[in-house]
Amino acid sequence: xxxxxxxxxxxxxxxxxxxxxxxxxxxxxxxxxxxxxxxxxxxxxxxxxxxxxxxxxxxxxxxxxxxxxxxxxxxxxxxxxxxxxxxxxxxxxxxxxxxxxxxxxxxxxxxxxxxxxxxxxxxxxxxxxxxxxxxxxxxxxxxxxxxxxxxxxxxxxxxxxxxxxxxxxxxxxxxxxxxxxxxxxxxxxxxxxxxxxxxxxxxxxxxxxxxxxxxxxxxxxxxxxxxxxxxxxxxxxxxxxxxxxxxxxxxxxxxxxxxxxxxxxxxxxxxxxxxxxxxxxxxxxxxxxxxxxxxxxxxxxxxxxxxxxxxxxxxxxxxxxxxxxxxxxxxxxxxxxxxxxxxxxxxxxxxxxxxxxxxxxxxxxxxxxxxxxxxxxxxxxxxxxxxxxxxxxxxxxxxxxxxxxxxxxxxxxxxxxxxxxxxxxxxxxxxxxxxxxxxxxxxxxxxxxxxxxxxxxxxxxxxxx
Amino acid sequence: xxxxxxxxxxxxxxxxxxxxxxxxxxxxxxxxxxxxxxxxxxxxxxxxxxxxxxxxxxxxxxxxxxxxxxxxxxxxxxxxxxxxxxxxxxxxxxxxxxxxxxxxxxxxxxxxxxxxxxxxxxxxxxxxxxxxxxxxxxxxxxxxxxxxxxxxxxxxxxxxxxxxxxxxxxxxxxxxxxxxxxxxxxxxxxxxxxxxxxxxxxxxxxxxxxxxxxxxxxxxxxxxxxxxxxxxxxxxxxxxxxxxxxxxxxxxxxx
Numbered sequence: 001x002x003x004x005x006x007x008x009x010x011x012x013x014x015x016x017x018x019x020x021x022x023x024x025x026x027x028x029x030x031x032x033x034x035x036x037x038x039x040x041x042x043x044x045x046x047x048x049x050x051x052x053x054x055x056x057x058x059x060x061x062x063x064x065x066x067x068x069x070x071x072x073x074x075x076x077x078x079x080x081x082x083x084x085x086x087x088x089x090x091x092x093x094x095x096x097x098x099x100x101x102x103x104x105x106x107x108x109x110x111x112x113x114x115x116x117x118x119x120x121x122x123x124x125x126x127x128x129x130x131x132x133x134x135x136x137x138x139x140x141x142x143x144x145x146x147x148x149x150x151x152x153x154x155x156x157x158x159x160x161x162x163x164x165x166x167x168x169x170x171x172x173x174x175x176x177x178x179x180x181x182x183x184x185x186x187x188x189x190x191x192x193x194x195x196x197x198x199x200x201x202x203x204x205x206x207x208x209x210x211x212x213x214x215x216x217x218x219x220x221x222x223x224x225x226x227x228x229x230x231x232x233x234x235x236x237x238x239x240x241x242x243x244x245x246x247x248x249x250x251x252x253x254x255x256x257x258x259x260x261x262x263x264x265x266x267x268x269x270x271x272x273x274x275x276x277x278x279x280x281x282x283x284x285x286x287x288x289x290x291x292x293x294x295x296x297x298x299x300x301x302x303x304x305x306x307x308x309x310x311x312x313x314x315x316x317x318x319x320x321x322x323x324x325x326x327x328x329x330x331x332x333x334x335x336x337x338x339x340x341x342x343x344x345x346x347x348x349x350x351x352x353x354x355x356x357x358x359x360x361x362x363x364x365x366x367x368x369x370x371x372x373x374x375x376x377x378x379x380x381x382x383x384x385x386x387x388x389x390x391x392x393x394x395x396x397x398x399x400x401x402x403x404x405x406x407x408x409x410x411x412x413x414x415x416x417x418x419x420x421x422x423x424x425x426x427x428x429x430x431x432x433x434x435x436x437x438x439x440x441x442x443x444x445x446x447x448x449x450x451x452x453x454x455x456x457x458x459x460x461x462x463x464x465x
Numbered sequence: 466x467x468x469x470x471x472x473x474x475x476x477x478x479x480x481x482x483x484x485x486x487x488x489x490x491x492x493x494x495x496x497x498x499x500x501x502x503x504x505x506x507x508x509x510x511x512x513x514x515x516x517x518x519x520x521x522x523x524x525x526x527x528x529x530x531x532x533x534x535x536x537x538x539x540x541x542x543x544x545x546x547x548x549x550x551x552x553x554x555x556x557x558x559x560x561x562x563x564x565x566x567x568x569x570x571x572x573x574x575x576x577x578x579x580x581x582x583x584x585x586x587x588x589x590x591x592x593x594x595x596x597x598x599x600x601x602x603x604x605x606x607x608x609x610x611x612x613x614x615x616x617x618x619x620x621x622x623x624x625x626x627x628x629x630x631x632x633x634x635x636x637x638x639x640x641x642x643x644x645x646x647x648x649x650x651x652x653x654x655x656x657x658x659x660x661x662x663x664x665x666x667x668x669x670x671x672x673x674x675x676x677x678x679x680x681x682x683x684x685x686x687x688x689x690x691x692x693x694x695x696x697x698x699x700x701x702x703x704x705x706x707x708x709x710x711x712x713x714x715x716x717x718x719x720x
Contacts, residue, residue, distance in 0.1 A: 413556050416518050421570035421630065422544035431569060435560025
């Protein structure tokens with residue numbers, strides 16, 4: 001049969017700008033640099049102290065010895081803060097020309113006009129553009145970059161910031177807490193339903209850049225919001241680091257969906273902590289796609305804190321040559337009648353590696369819990385690898401916890417069937433891979449589904465052999 | 466124009482074992498042939514070998530369409546030459562709807578752009594409408610358009626969906642591998658009528674079957690009996706009746 005090689009078309013994202021930065025720190029991290037970040041942001045003292053404390057935790061904590069291979073990370077080679085401009089635009093005209101070109105090439109302002117309720121765009125460390133529809137603003141919805149939110153809503157900010165993911169949670173959460181910059185802050189008042197998605201777009205441009213955005217979402221009782229983030233970077237020969245922290249608070253009956261399409265270039269370490277607190281009858285859904293990066297460690301979690309709270313994670317990963325996607329989910333059932341569902345799908349090819357790592361915890365006293373986990377992995381060749389590490393900690397007898405896992409290969413019979421309909425082998429492979437991801441793609445808003453299909457479109461580069 | 470499918474002295478191996486020996490067959494695109502045989506006689510091997518399944522190795526002989534060998538072609542190119550197969554056990558296609566499958570199939574077979582820079586121009590609305598009509602012919606409702614192919618289909622629904630695909634593709638030759646199995650008698654009647662309505666003597670049909678039930682509705686021009694990898698007898702429709710009465714064992718003794 002024809003041998004085909006598959007690869008992503010990354011060309012759309014692989015361009016770089018030559019930028020004069022307004023501020024760009026030298027490489028490496030010291031307490032002085034941490035304090036300097038706080039100073040140039042003109043932050044309150046409590047935040048400066050929070051950062052410094054976090055920095056000390058970061059220095060003390062050892063590198064995780066599990067997950068992806070982090071041995072080639074050298075924290076001294078990264079730049080921890082770079083500011084292209086001090087202006088934040090509320091209209092695209094205010095955004096500097098070269099940054100505008102970047103985001104226009106990525107289709108951002110067009111998307112905003114068409115189907116988004118609000119947009120944020122972050123370039124290196126700072127958010128350069130932020131806008132929300134007027135009618136939402138009138139209803140009291142806040143959608144700001146996190147730095148501005150600290151200034152404009154200090155009380156809400158201080159009440160929730162760092163409560164879901166404390167700095168001592170893990171080494172990279174500590175690092176983010178020390179040097180965080182940018183990210184989104186969303187506040188949805190009681191009963192308000194934001195029916196269009198809010199989107200943020202993250203772009204790393206410089207070589208050896210570290211991006212450490214911090215996102216905080218507070219959904220008051222019976223409110224609803226859908227937030228989408230996308231990320232890209234150009235390809236360099238050396239590494240960049242993306243280490244974000246996302247905290248979500250979903251109060252009684254609130255519904256929050258958080259969608260990520262991670263498409264970092266293959267020299268980015270993507271080490272992210274995402275966690276939500278879901279109170280009584282609240283629903284939190286993480287829809288998480290990891291297509292890019294050199295190595296990703298990300299396990300979106302939901303702490304189900306009130307009766308009938310529901311958590312869901314839909315996670316898809318694609319690992320090609322030199323990539324390791326170590327992803328999964330964690331569900332902590334800490335209240336009765338809570339339920340959760342985890343669906344993980346991964347595809348590996350050309351020696352790429354995917355790992356599913358998940359935890360379902362049912363606390364003593366959490367009666368009537370239901371949880372289901374399903375992991376499907378597809379291997380496109382013999383060189384590629386997948387592993388599954390599902391952990392269960394069930395401390396209550398009446399919990400219903402199910403786990404199903406499959407590892408599959410594309411069978412000759414599937415290819416034959418499609419080819420017998422006149423479809424070429426390459427197109428048949430494409431269709432099978434897209435079909436495998438279909439449960440994820442159909443959860444995306446239409447425009448993202450189209451983009452995702454385009455992204456996943458595989459190209460034939462090999463020859464008949 | 467009448468097209469001709471010729472199978473000449475065909476020998477086929479699966480995992481080193483010869484499963485077909487010296488098969489000779491000529492099928493015109495306005496003819497109906499039935500190939501009958503017991504389990505393990507090599508019926509499915511013949512169907513899959515003609516279509517180029519990688520597990521079936523052709524060791525001798527040739528398969529030609531209008532005098533031109535197709536053995537050097539991969540499966541998709543054979544389909545483009547006008548060959549179609551309705552599988553005995555159609556495999557599930559997770560996440561691929563019938564519409565997606567037909568769209569991809571017709572894009573390759575009928576609407577392929579002339580140059581790589583050109584975008585294919587596919588009449589999607591027309592395809593959808595034709596799909597609805599053809600689904601109705603076999604007794605499936607239009608929700609099947611957006612269902613994943615063969616996922617959660619009953620045995621009979623799978624067979625019907627195969628015939629719908631044949632109707633959409635309109636091949637020159639269709640090998641229908643045990644289309645009648647998995648269908649009850651009403652189902653066989655509906656599907657047989659649909660096959661006749663679709664083919665209208667413009668698709669050469671090769672009906673592979675164990676029993677002569679389907680042949681009561683689709684009268685073949687020729688019946689071939691396949692035993693242990695060889696065609697041991699060829700005749701008219703009366704041969705199917707004889708088989709029904711006497712059984713394959715009787716034939717084995719005769720051979």
